[in-house]
Amino acid sequence: MKMLSRSRTSALALLAALAVGPAAYAQDSSTFVYADAGEPSTIDPAKANVNWEFTVTRNVYDRLVDFDLADPSKLLPALATEWKQDGNTWTFTLREGVTFHDGSPFDANDVKATLDRLLKIGQGQSYLVGDIASVEVVDPKTVKITTKAPTVFLASNLSRIEMMADEDIAKHAADADGGEAWFGENANGTGPYAFVSWTRGTQIELKRNDKWWGKFPEKPFDRVLDRFVTDGANRARGVEGGEFDLGNFVPLDEALRIGGTSGFHIVEGNNLWAWPAIYFNVELAPTNNKDFRNALVKAFDYNAMVQSFQGRAVVPRGPIPAWFPGSPEKDAAEIKTDLEAAKAALSASGLANATMKCSVPAGFPEFRFAATVLQSSAAQIGVTVEIEELPFVEAITAIKSDKSNCFVLGNANLSPSDATKFFSAHYLKGGFFNSGKFYDEKLEEIVAKLPSIADEAERAAMLKQAAEIVVDSHYIIWAARPTTVVPEPDRVGGYRIDPAEYINIRLWEMHSNQ
Secondary structure, eight states, X not given: OTGGGSOHHHHHHHHHHHTOOHHHHHHOTTEEEEEESSOOSOOOTTTOOSHHHHHHHHHHSOBSEEEETTEEEEEEESSEEEEEEETTEEEEEEOTTOBOTTSOBOOHHHHHHHHHHHHHHOOTTGGGGTTEEEEEEEETTEEEEEESSOOTTHHHHGGGOBOOOHHHHHHHTTSTTTTHHHHHHXXXXXXXXXXXXXXXXXXXXXXXXXXXXXXXXXXXXXXXXXXXXXXXXHHHHHHHHTSOSEESSOOHHHHHHHHTSTTEEEEEEOOOSEEEEEEEOSSSTTTTSHHHHHHHHHHOOHHHHHHHTTTOEEOOSSSSOTTXXXXXXXXXXXXXXXXXXXXXXXXXXXXXXXXXXXXEETTOHHHHHHHHHHHHHHHTTTOEEEEEEEOHHHHHHHHHTTSOSEEEEEEOOSSSSOOHHHHHHHTXXXXXXXXXXXXXXXXXXXXXXXXXXXOHHHHHHHHHHHHHHHHHHTOEEEOOEEOXXXXXXXXEEOOOOOTTSSSOOOGGGOEEOO
16 A cells, blocks of 8 residues: 555556566566476475476575586585595585574584485485485584495585485474475575575576575576476577576577577587487397397487487497596497498397387487487388387386387486496396396496595596496497587576586576676
8 A cells, every 4th residue: 555655657667567577577687587397396305306396406405515517526615615535434524604594504413414314215316325324413513424335426426415404304304294295395495595485387486595605696696586388499489589588408409599599699518428318128029139239229320310409419439428527438439320230230139020119208309209210220120119109107117017128218417426326227226217127247246346446547447347338238229419508698697507417507607797
Protein backbone atom coordinates (compact mmCIF):
# COMPACT_ATOMS: atom_id res chain seq x y z
CA MET A 1 0.00 0.00 0.00
CA LYS A 2 2.86 2.41 0.74
CA MET A 3 4.16 1.86 -2.79
CA LEU A 4 0.81 2.88 -4.30
CA SER A 5 0.90 6.14 -2.40
CA ARG A 6 3.96 7.35 -4.30
CA SER A 7 3.78 9.71 -7.24
CA ARG A 8 2.30 8.54 -10.55
CA THR A 9 5.80 8.35 -12.07
CA SER A 10 7.06 6.12 -9.29
CA ALA A 11 4.01 3.89 -9.57
CA LEU A 12 4.52 3.44 -13.29
CA ALA A 13 8.18 2.63 -12.71
CA LEU A 14 7.19 0.05 -10.11
CA LEU A 15 4.65 -1.59 -12.43
CA ALA A 16 7.24 -1.72 -15.20
CA ALA A 17 9.70 -3.37 -12.85
CA LEU A 18 7.15 -5.94 -11.76
CA ALA A 19 6.34 -6.71 -15.39
CA VAL A 20 9.93 -7.48 -16.32
CA GLY A 21 10.09 -10.87 -18.00
CA PRO A 22 12.90 -13.39 -18.38
CA ALA A 23 14.44 -11.63 -21.41
CA ALA A 24 14.87 -8.43 -19.46
CA TYR A 25 16.55 -10.27 -16.59
CA ALA A 26 19.30 -11.37 -18.97
CA GLN A 27 19.99 -7.68 -19.73
CA ASP A 28 20.22 -6.75 -16.04
CA SER A 29 23.94 -6.46 -15.32
CA SER A 30 23.42 -7.63 -11.73
CA THR A 31 21.40 -10.76 -12.63
CA PHE A 32 22.63 -13.84 -14.47
CA VAL A 33 20.08 -16.13 -16.12
CA TYR A 34 21.22 -19.67 -16.87
CA ALA A 35 19.29 -22.14 -19.04
CA ASP A 36 19.82 -25.56 -17.45
CA ALA A 37 19.01 -28.78 -19.27
CA GLY A 38 16.85 -30.15 -16.48
CA GLU A 39 15.39 -29.66 -13.03
CA PRO A 40 17.23 -31.17 -10.05
CA SER A 41 15.74 -34.16 -8.30
CA THR A 42 17.78 -33.05 -5.27
CA ILE A 43 20.24 -30.34 -4.22
CA ASP A 44 21.65 -32.54 -1.45
CA PRO A 45 25.46 -32.69 -2.01
CA ALA A 46 25.45 -36.28 -0.73
CA LYS A 47 23.12 -37.35 -3.54
CA ALA A 48 23.64 -34.85 -6.39
CA ASN A 49 24.99 -36.63 -9.46
CA VAL A 50 23.90 -34.83 -12.65
CA ASN A 51 24.72 -31.46 -14.22
CA TRP A 52 21.62 -29.55 -13.22
CA GLU A 53 22.09 -30.66 -9.61
CA PHE A 54 25.78 -29.71 -9.67
CA THR A 55 24.81 -26.24 -10.94
CA VAL A 56 23.50 -25.59 -7.43
CA THR A 57 25.78 -27.68 -5.23
CA ARG A 58 29.04 -26.65 -6.93
CA ASN A 59 28.23 -22.98 -6.37
CA VAL A 60 26.46 -22.98 -3.00
CA TYR A 61 28.95 -25.24 -1.23
CA ASP A 62 32.75 -25.18 -1.11
CA ARG A 63 35.24 -28.02 -1.15
CA LEU A 64 38.38 -28.59 0.92
CA VAL A 65 40.58 -28.50 -2.18
CA ASP A 66 40.32 -26.99 -5.64
CA PHE A 67 42.36 -27.64 -8.79
CA ASP A 68 43.74 -25.66 -11.70
CA LEU A 69 41.50 -26.06 -14.75
CA ALA A 70 44.52 -25.51 -17.01
CA ASP A 71 46.54 -28.17 -15.17
CA PRO A 72 44.30 -30.63 -13.26
CA SER A 73 47.32 -32.18 -11.54
CA LYS A 74 47.88 -28.88 -9.70
CA LEU A 75 45.81 -28.72 -6.50
CA LEU A 76 44.82 -25.38 -4.97
CA PRO A 77 43.79 -24.36 -1.43
CA ALA A 78 40.09 -23.89 -0.76
CA LEU A 79 38.47 -24.60 2.64
CA ALA A 80 41.74 -26.34 3.48
CA THR A 81 44.90 -24.26 3.18
CA GLU A 82 47.38 -27.12 3.70
CA TRP A 83 47.38 -30.91 3.56
CA LYS A 84 49.90 -33.70 3.91
CA GLN A 85 49.96 -37.47 3.59
CA ASP A 86 51.69 -39.94 5.88
CA GLY A 87 50.91 -43.49 4.77
CA ASN A 88 47.19 -44.09 5.30
CA THR A 89 46.71 -40.74 7.05
CA TRP A 90 45.98 -37.35 5.55
CA THR A 91 45.97 -34.21 7.70
CA PHE A 92 44.14 -31.07 6.54
CA THR A 93 44.56 -27.60 8.02
CA LEU A 94 41.38 -25.56 7.60
CA ARG A 95 40.93 -21.94 6.57
CA GLU A 96 40.27 -19.39 9.33
CA GLY A 97 37.25 -17.09 9.37
CA VAL A 98 34.93 -19.05 7.06
CA THR A 99 31.20 -18.97 7.80
CA PHE A 100 28.16 -20.70 6.41
CA HIS A 101 25.40 -18.66 4.81
CA ASP A 102 23.42 -18.77 8.05
CA GLY A 103 26.39 -17.18 9.88
CA SER A 104 27.64 -20.26 11.74
CA PRO A 105 31.43 -20.84 11.63
CA PHE A 106 33.03 -23.57 9.55
CA ASP A 107 35.36 -26.00 11.35
CA ALA A 108 36.62 -29.59 11.46
CA ASN A 109 33.32 -30.89 12.85
CA ASP A 110 31.65 -29.91 9.60
CA VAL A 111 34.19 -31.88 7.60
CA LYS A 112 33.69 -34.99 9.70
CA ALA A 113 29.90 -34.76 9.65
CA THR A 114 29.87 -34.22 5.87
CA LEU A 115 32.12 -37.17 5.05
CA ASP A 116 30.51 -39.50 7.59
CA ARG A 117 27.06 -38.75 6.16
CA LEU A 118 28.23 -39.07 2.54
CA LEU A 119 29.81 -42.46 3.15
CA LYS A 120 26.78 -43.66 5.10
CA ILE A 121 24.37 -42.71 2.30
CA GLY A 122 26.70 -44.14 -0.34
CA GLN A 123 25.22 -42.21 -3.26
CA GLY A 124 26.19 -39.32 -5.51
CA GLN A 125 29.94 -38.74 -5.48
CA SER A 126 30.63 -41.05 -2.54
CA TYR A 127 32.55 -43.43 -4.82
CA LEU A 128 35.30 -40.79 -5.10
CA VAL A 129 36.07 -41.09 -1.39
CA GLY A 130 34.99 -44.66 -0.75
CA ASP A 131 38.52 -45.50 0.40
CA ILE A 132 38.09 -43.40 3.57
CA ALA A 133 38.13 -45.52 6.73
CA SER A 134 37.62 -42.81 9.36
CA VAL A 135 37.55 -39.04 9.92
CA GLU A 136 38.93 -37.56 13.15
CA VAL A 137 38.62 -34.01 14.51
CA VAL A 138 42.04 -33.09 15.93
CA ASP A 139 41.03 -29.53 16.80
CA PRO A 140 38.61 -26.99 15.27
CA LYS A 141 41.01 -26.21 12.42
CA THR A 142 42.60 -29.63 11.90
CA VAL A 143 41.04 -32.81 10.58
CA LYS A 144 42.70 -36.19 10.11
CA ILE A 145 41.41 -38.60 7.48
CA THR A 146 42.52 -42.25 7.49
CA THR A 147 42.12 -44.33 4.36
CA LYS A 148 41.76 -48.10 4.10
CA ALA A 149 45.02 -48.25 2.15
CA PRO A 150 47.55 -45.62 1.10
CA THR A 151 46.19 -43.45 -1.73
CA VAL A 152 47.84 -40.46 -3.39
CA PHE A 153 44.49 -39.35 -4.82
CA LEU A 154 42.50 -38.40 -1.71
CA ALA A 155 43.15 -34.64 -1.86
CA SER A 156 42.40 -34.59 -5.58
CA ASN A 157 39.10 -36.43 -5.14
CA LEU A 158 38.08 -34.15 -2.27
CA SER A 159 38.09 -31.33 -4.83
CA ARG A 160 34.64 -32.63 -5.80
CA ILE A 161 33.13 -33.13 -2.34
CA GLU A 162 30.99 -30.25 -1.01
CA MET A 163 31.22 -29.44 2.70
CA MET A 164 28.01 -29.15 4.73
CA ALA A 165 27.27 -27.82 8.23
CA ASP A 166 27.38 -30.37 11.04
CA GLU A 167 24.62 -28.44 12.85
CA ASP A 168 22.31 -28.92 9.86
CA ILE A 169 23.17 -32.61 9.67
CA ALA A 170 22.61 -33.11 13.41
CA LYS A 171 19.35 -31.18 13.34
CA HIS A 172 17.81 -33.17 10.49
CA ALA A 173 19.40 -36.56 11.13
CA ALA A 174 16.49 -37.38 13.41
CA ASP A 175 14.09 -37.18 10.46
CA ALA A 176 12.73 -40.51 9.31
CA ASP A 177 14.80 -40.30 6.12
CA GLY A 178 17.96 -39.05 7.83
CA GLY A 179 17.37 -35.55 6.54
CA GLU A 180 17.44 -36.42 2.84
CA ALA A 181 14.12 -34.67 2.12
CA TRP A 182 15.23 -31.47 3.87
CA PHE A 183 18.65 -31.35 2.22
CA GLY A 184 17.03 -32.23 -1.08
CA GLU A 185 15.34 -28.84 -1.25
CA ASN A 186 17.32 -26.62 1.15
CA ALA A 187 20.96 -25.56 1.10
CA ASN A 188 23.31 -23.86 3.56
CA GLY A 189 26.91 -23.77 2.36
CA THR A 190 29.99 -21.60 2.64
CA GLY A 191 30.19 -21.04 -1.11
CA PRO A 192 30.08 -17.99 -3.37
CA TYR A 193 26.31 -18.12 -3.84
CA ALA A 194 23.53 -18.71 -1.32
CA PHE A 195 20.29 -20.56 -1.96
CA VAL A 196 17.21 -18.30 -2.03
CA SER A 197 14.26 -20.25 -3.40
CA TRP A 198 13.10 -23.07 -5.65
CA THR A 199 10.06 -22.52 -7.86
CA ARG A 200 9.18 -26.06 -8.90
CA GLY A 201 9.11 -26.56 -12.64
CA THR A 202 10.59 -23.13 -13.32
CA GLN A 203 13.81 -22.07 -11.60
CA ILE A 204 16.13 -21.95 -8.60
CA GLU A 205 17.26 -18.53 -7.39
CA LEU A 206 20.65 -17.85 -5.80
CA LYS A 207 22.22 -14.68 -4.40
CA ARG A 208 25.88 -13.72 -4.14
CA ASN A 209 27.54 -14.35 -0.79
CA ASP A 210 29.37 -11.06 -0.14
CA LYS A 211 31.11 -12.66 2.86
CA TRP A 212 32.66 -15.43 0.81
CA TRP A 213 36.33 -16.09 1.60
CA GLY A 214 37.22 -16.36 -2.11
CA LYS A 215 37.68 -13.69 -4.76
CA PHE A 216 35.02 -12.53 -7.21
CA PRO A 217 35.77 -10.81 -10.54
CA GLU A 218 35.36 -7.05 -10.88
CA LYS A 219 31.69 -7.16 -11.93
CA PRO A 220 30.15 -10.33 -10.44
CA PHE A 221 26.47 -11.15 -10.61
CA ASP A 222 24.53 -10.49 -7.42
CA ARG A 223 21.61 -12.68 -8.43
CA VAL A 224 21.39 -15.94 -10.39
CA LEU A 225 18.28 -17.51 -11.89
CA ASP A 226 18.85 -21.14 -12.81
CA ARG A 227 16.04 -21.84 -15.28
CA PHE A 228 14.90 -25.36 -16.19
CA VAL A 229 14.75 -25.60 -20.00
CA THR A 230 14.65 -29.23 -21.08
CA ASP A 231 14.48 -28.66 -24.84
CA GLY A 232 17.86 -27.95 -26.45
CA ALA A 233 16.34 -25.85 -29.23
CA ASN A 234 14.63 -23.63 -26.65
CA ARG A 235 17.91 -23.19 -24.77
CA ALA A 236 19.58 -22.16 -28.00
CA ARG A 237 16.81 -19.71 -28.95
CA GLY A 238 16.82 -18.22 -25.45
CA VAL A 239 20.58 -17.62 -25.49
CA GLU A 240 20.44 -16.14 -28.97
CA GLY A 241 17.47 -13.91 -28.16
CA GLY A 242 18.84 -12.63 -24.86
CA GLU A 243 16.42 -14.42 -22.58
CA PHE A 244 19.33 -16.39 -21.11
CA ASP A 245 22.90 -15.29 -20.51
CA LEU A 246 24.24 -18.83 -21.02
CA GLY A 247 22.86 -22.29 -21.68
CA ASN A 248 23.83 -25.81 -20.70
CA PHE A 249 24.15 -28.39 -23.52
CA VAL A 250 23.26 -26.08 -26.41
CA PRO A 251 23.23 -28.37 -29.50
CA LEU A 252 26.54 -28.16 -31.36
CA ASP A 253 25.22 -26.85 -34.68
CA GLU A 254 23.27 -24.14 -32.86
CA ALA A 255 26.23 -23.33 -30.58
CA LEU A 256 28.52 -22.82 -33.58
CA ARG A 257 25.96 -20.75 -35.44
CA ILE A 258 25.12 -18.52 -32.48
CA GLY A 259 28.75 -18.17 -31.43
CA GLY A 260 29.64 -16.92 -34.89
CA THR A 261 27.08 -14.10 -34.94
CA SER A 262 27.55 -10.51 -33.87
CA GLY A 263 27.43 -10.03 -30.10
CA PHE A 264 28.63 -13.57 -29.32
CA HIS A 265 31.86 -15.53 -29.05
CA ILE A 266 32.66 -19.21 -28.54
CA VAL A 267 34.23 -20.86 -25.50
CA GLU A 268 35.47 -24.37 -26.20
CA GLY A 269 37.67 -27.04 -24.71
CA ASN A 270 38.13 -30.75 -24.11
CA ASN A 271 36.48 -32.47 -21.20
CA LEU A 272 34.63 -35.61 -22.31
CA TRP A 273 36.47 -38.94 -22.19
CA ALA A 274 34.27 -40.29 -24.97
CA TRP A 275 30.97 -39.19 -26.44
CA PRO A 276 29.62 -41.62 -27.46
CA ALA A 277 31.20 -44.92 -26.38
CA ILE A 278 29.70 -48.23 -27.52
CA TYR A 279 30.00 -51.02 -24.93
CA PHE A 280 29.72 -54.67 -25.97
CA ASN A 281 28.26 -57.50 -23.93
CA VAL A 282 31.17 -59.94 -23.45
CA GLU A 283 28.89 -62.71 -22.14
CA LEU A 284 26.18 -62.79 -24.83
CA ALA A 285 26.70 -64.22 -28.32
CA PRO A 286 27.88 -63.05 -30.77
CA THR A 287 29.71 -60.23 -28.90
CA ASN A 288 31.15 -62.74 -26.42
CA ASN A 289 33.61 -63.57 -29.21
CA LYS A 290 36.71 -61.33 -29.05
CA ASP A 291 37.45 -61.63 -32.78
CA PHE A 292 33.86 -60.64 -33.57
CA ARG A 293 34.19 -57.55 -31.36
CA ASN A 294 37.48 -56.74 -33.08
CA ALA A 295 35.71 -56.90 -36.44
CA LEU A 296 33.16 -54.32 -35.27
CA VAL A 297 35.88 -52.03 -33.89
CA LYS A 298 37.79 -52.21 -37.19
CA ALA A 299 34.68 -51.75 -39.37
CA PHE A 300 33.31 -48.70 -37.51
CA ASP A 301 33.28 -45.48 -39.56
CA TYR A 302 35.12 -43.09 -37.24
CA ASN A 303 35.28 -40.37 -39.87
CA ALA A 304 31.47 -40.23 -40.01
CA MET A 305 31.36 -39.65 -36.25
CA VAL A 306 34.00 -36.91 -36.35
CA GLN A 307 32.19 -35.18 -39.19
CA SER A 308 28.93 -35.33 -37.25
CA PHE A 309 30.62 -32.99 -34.78
CA GLN A 310 31.57 -30.76 -37.71
CA GLY A 311 35.19 -31.72 -37.35
CA ARG A 312 35.36 -30.62 -33.69
CA ALA A 313 36.23 -34.08 -32.42
CA VAL A 314 39.02 -36.62 -32.50
CA VAL A 315 39.01 -40.40 -32.53
CA PRO A 316 40.09 -41.61 -29.07
CA ARG A 317 43.02 -44.02 -28.88
CA GLY A 318 41.74 -45.53 -25.66
CA PRO A 319 39.81 -44.62 -22.54
CA ILE A 320 42.02 -41.78 -21.21
CA PRO A 321 42.11 -38.35 -22.94
CA ALA A 322 45.41 -36.59 -23.59
CA TRP A 323 44.81 -33.77 -21.09
CA PHE A 324 44.54 -36.18 -18.14
CA PRO A 325 47.68 -36.36 -15.92
CA GLY A 326 49.76 -39.38 -16.93
CA SER A 327 47.61 -40.18 -19.97
CA PRO A 328 49.15 -42.67 -22.46
CA GLU A 329 47.01 -41.29 -25.31
CA LYS A 330 49.75 -39.61 -27.35
CA ASP A 331 51.84 -42.79 -27.45
CA ALA A 332 48.94 -45.16 -28.15
CA ALA A 333 48.28 -46.61 -31.59
CA GLU A 334 45.72 -44.76 -33.72
CA ILE A 335 42.31 -46.44 -33.95
CA LYS A 336 40.86 -46.18 -37.45
CA THR A 337 38.54 -47.85 -39.92
CA ASP A 338 40.06 -50.85 -41.71
CA LEU A 339 37.46 -52.94 -43.55
CA GLU A 340 39.94 -55.55 -44.74
CA ALA A 341 41.17 -56.12 -41.18
CA ALA A 342 37.54 -56.20 -40.04
CA LYS A 343 36.68 -58.90 -42.57
CA ALA A 344 39.72 -60.93 -41.50
CA ALA A 345 38.72 -60.67 -37.83
CA LEU A 346 35.16 -61.69 -38.68
CA SER A 347 36.46 -64.70 -40.58
CA ALA A 348 38.59 -65.67 -37.57
CA SER A 349 35.48 -65.46 -35.38
CA GLY A 350 33.56 -67.93 -37.54
CA LEU A 351 30.44 -65.78 -37.15
CA ALA A 352 29.58 -64.69 -40.66
CA ASN A 353 26.06 -63.24 -41.15
CA ALA A 354 25.59 -62.77 -37.39
CA THR A 355 22.81 -60.62 -35.92
CA MET A 356 23.04 -58.52 -32.75
CA LYS A 357 20.98 -55.97 -30.86
CA CYS A 358 22.09 -52.56 -29.56
CA SER A 359 20.19 -50.62 -26.84
CA VAL A 360 20.42 -46.82 -27.05
CA PRO A 361 19.35 -44.35 -24.33
CA ALA A 362 16.60 -42.11 -25.70
CA GLY A 363 17.06 -38.36 -25.88
CA PHE A 364 20.70 -38.36 -27.02
CA PRO A 365 20.93 -37.78 -30.79
CA GLU A 366 24.70 -38.41 -30.73
CA PHE A 367 24.09 -41.84 -29.18
CA ARG A 368 21.45 -42.72 -31.77
CA PHE A 369 23.76 -41.57 -34.56
CA ALA A 370 26.63 -43.70 -33.21
CA ALA A 371 24.33 -46.73 -33.22
CA THR A 372 23.30 -46.09 -36.83
CA VAL A 373 26.98 -45.70 -37.82
CA LEU A 374 27.66 -49.08 -36.18
CA GLN A 375 24.67 -50.51 -38.00
CA SER A 376 25.80 -49.33 -41.44
CA SER A 377 29.47 -50.17 -40.77
CA ALA A 378 28.62 -53.69 -39.60
CA ALA A 379 26.43 -54.22 -42.68
CA GLN A 380 29.51 -53.75 -44.86
CA ILE A 381 31.00 -56.93 -43.39
CA GLY A 382 27.73 -58.86 -43.36
CA VAL A 383 26.68 -58.30 -39.73
CA THR A 384 23.15 -57.14 -38.87
CA VAL A 385 22.69 -54.68 -35.99
CA GLU A 386 19.18 -54.09 -34.65
CA ILE A 387 18.74 -50.81 -32.76
CA GLU A 388 16.37 -50.40 -29.81
CA GLU A 389 15.94 -46.93 -28.30
CA LEU A 390 14.86 -46.99 -24.63
CA PRO A 391 14.88 -44.77 -21.52
CA PHE A 392 18.37 -44.76 -19.98
CA VAL A 393 17.65 -47.18 -17.12
CA GLU A 394 15.87 -49.62 -19.44
CA ALA A 395 18.66 -49.38 -22.02
CA ILE A 396 21.45 -50.19 -19.56
CA THR A 397 19.29 -52.89 -17.94
CA ALA A 398 18.83 -54.54 -21.34
CA ILE A 399 22.54 -55.20 -21.78
CA LYS A 400 23.08 -56.12 -18.13
CA SER A 401 20.28 -58.69 -18.35
CA ASP A 402 21.65 -60.16 -21.62
CA LYS A 403 18.77 -58.83 -23.73
CA SER A 404 21.15 -56.66 -25.76
CA ASN A 405 24.64 -56.96 -27.21
CA CYS A 406 25.63 -53.34 -26.93
CA PHE A 407 24.88 -50.14 -25.08
CA VAL A 408 25.79 -46.55 -25.99
CA LEU A 409 27.10 -44.30 -23.23
CA GLY A 410 28.90 -40.99 -22.69
CA ASN A 411 32.12 -41.09 -20.66
CA ALA A 412 33.55 -38.46 -18.30
CA ASN A 413 35.57 -38.62 -15.10
CA LEU A 414 34.82 -36.25 -12.22
CA SER A 415 38.23 -36.67 -10.59
CA PRO A 416 40.87 -34.33 -12.03
CA SER A 417 43.72 -36.83 -11.62
CA ASP A 418 42.44 -40.21 -10.37
CA ALA A 419 41.55 -42.62 -13.19
CA THR A 420 41.04 -45.59 -10.87
CA LYS A 421 37.53 -44.49 -9.88
CA PHE A 422 36.57 -44.25 -13.55
CA PHE A 423 38.07 -47.66 -14.29
CA SER A 424 36.31 -49.14 -11.25
CA ALA A 425 32.93 -47.89 -12.45
CA HIS A 426 33.36 -48.87 -16.12
CA TYR A 427 35.74 -51.83 -16.38
CA LEU A 428 35.96 -53.66 -13.07
CA LYS A 429 33.68 -56.42 -11.87
CA GLY A 430 30.50 -54.98 -10.35
CA GLY A 431 31.04 -51.44 -11.67
CA PHE A 432 27.71 -49.72 -12.39
CA PHE A 433 28.71 -48.63 -15.90
CA ASN A 434 30.44 -51.93 -16.67
CA SER A 435 27.31 -52.74 -18.63
CA GLY A 436 28.85 -55.52 -20.71
CA LYS A 437 30.28 -57.33 -17.66
CA PHE A 438 33.91 -57.02 -18.72
CA TYR A 439 36.48 -58.67 -16.45
CA ASP A 440 40.26 -58.91 -16.52
CA GLU A 441 42.18 -60.15 -13.49
CA LYS A 442 45.34 -58.19 -14.31
CA LEU A 443 43.36 -54.98 -14.73
CA GLU A 444 41.73 -55.51 -11.33
CA GLU A 445 45.20 -55.84 -9.77
CA ILE A 446 46.56 -52.69 -11.46
CA VAL A 447 43.59 -50.54 -10.47
CA ALA A 448 43.82 -51.75 -6.86
CA LYS A 449 47.56 -51.02 -6.63
CA LEU A 450 47.81 -47.78 -8.59
CA PRO A 451 46.61 -45.35 -5.83
CA SER A 452 49.44 -46.48 -3.53
CA ILE A 453 52.18 -45.60 -6.02
CA ALA A 454 53.84 -42.30 -5.15
CA ASP A 455 56.15 -42.12 -8.17
CA GLU A 456 54.40 -40.32 -11.08
CA ALA A 457 56.37 -42.14 -13.78
CA GLU A 458 55.51 -45.52 -12.31
CA ARG A 459 51.85 -44.54 -12.05
CA ALA A 460 51.88 -43.43 -15.70
CA ALA A 461 53.36 -46.77 -16.76
CA MET A 462 50.66 -48.65 -14.87
CA LEU A 463 47.94 -46.43 -16.31
CA LYS A 464 49.26 -47.17 -19.80
CA GLN A 465 49.14 -50.90 -19.09
CA ALA A 466 45.56 -50.60 -17.81
CA ALA A 467 44.46 -48.68 -20.89
CA GLU A 468 46.08 -51.23 -23.21
CA ILE A 469 44.22 -54.09 -21.52
CA VAL A 470 40.88 -52.41 -22.17
CA VAL A 471 41.77 -51.45 -25.76
CA ASP A 472 43.07 -54.93 -26.63
CA SER A 473 39.86 -56.53 -25.31
CA HIS A 474 37.81 -54.77 -28.03
CA TYR A 475 35.17 -54.28 -25.34
CA ILE A 476 34.43 -50.71 -26.45
CA ILE A 477 34.23 -48.62 -29.59
CA TRP A 478 35.31 -45.11 -28.59
CA ALA A 479 33.32 -43.43 -31.35
CA ALA A 480 34.49 -39.85 -30.78
CA ARG A 481 35.95 -37.41 -28.31
CA PRO A 482 34.31 -34.09 -29.18
CA THR A 483 35.21 -30.58 -28.14
CA THR A 484 32.66 -28.89 -25.90
CA VAL A 485 31.40 -25.69 -27.53
CA VAL A 486 29.54 -23.00 -25.54
CA PRO A 487 28.23 -19.77 -27.12
CA GLU A 488 28.78 -16.85 -24.73
CA PRO A 489 27.27 -13.38 -25.28
CA ASP A 490 29.80 -10.55 -25.38
CA ARG A 491 27.86 -8.86 -22.56
CA VAL A 492 29.09 -11.53 -20.11
CA GLY A 493 32.39 -13.30 -19.57
CA GLY A 494 34.22 -15.76 -17.37
CA TYR A 495 32.93 -19.13 -18.58
CA ARG A 496 35.60 -21.84 -18.64
CA ILE A 497 35.46 -25.51 -19.58
CA ASP A 498 36.08 -27.79 -16.63
CA PRO A 499 38.07 -30.68 -18.12
CA ALA A 500 36.99 -33.11 -15.41
CA GLU A 501 33.24 -32.73 -15.74
CA TYR A 502 30.37 -32.57 -18.17
CA ILE A 503 29.29 -29.06 -19.12
CA ASN A 504 28.94 -27.05 -15.92
CA ILE A 505 29.36 -23.51 -14.68
CA ARG A 506 31.49 -21.80 -12.01
CA LEU A 507 29.18 -18.89 -11.23
CA TRP A 508 31.76 -17.17 -9.08
CA GLU A 509 33.94 -16.62 -12.18
CA MET A 510 31.14 -15.20 -14.33
CA HIS A 511 31.01 -11.42 -14.69
CA SER A 512 29.20 -8.67 -16.54
CA ASN A 513 30.90 -6.81 -19.38
CA GLN A 514 28.28 -4.07 -19.35
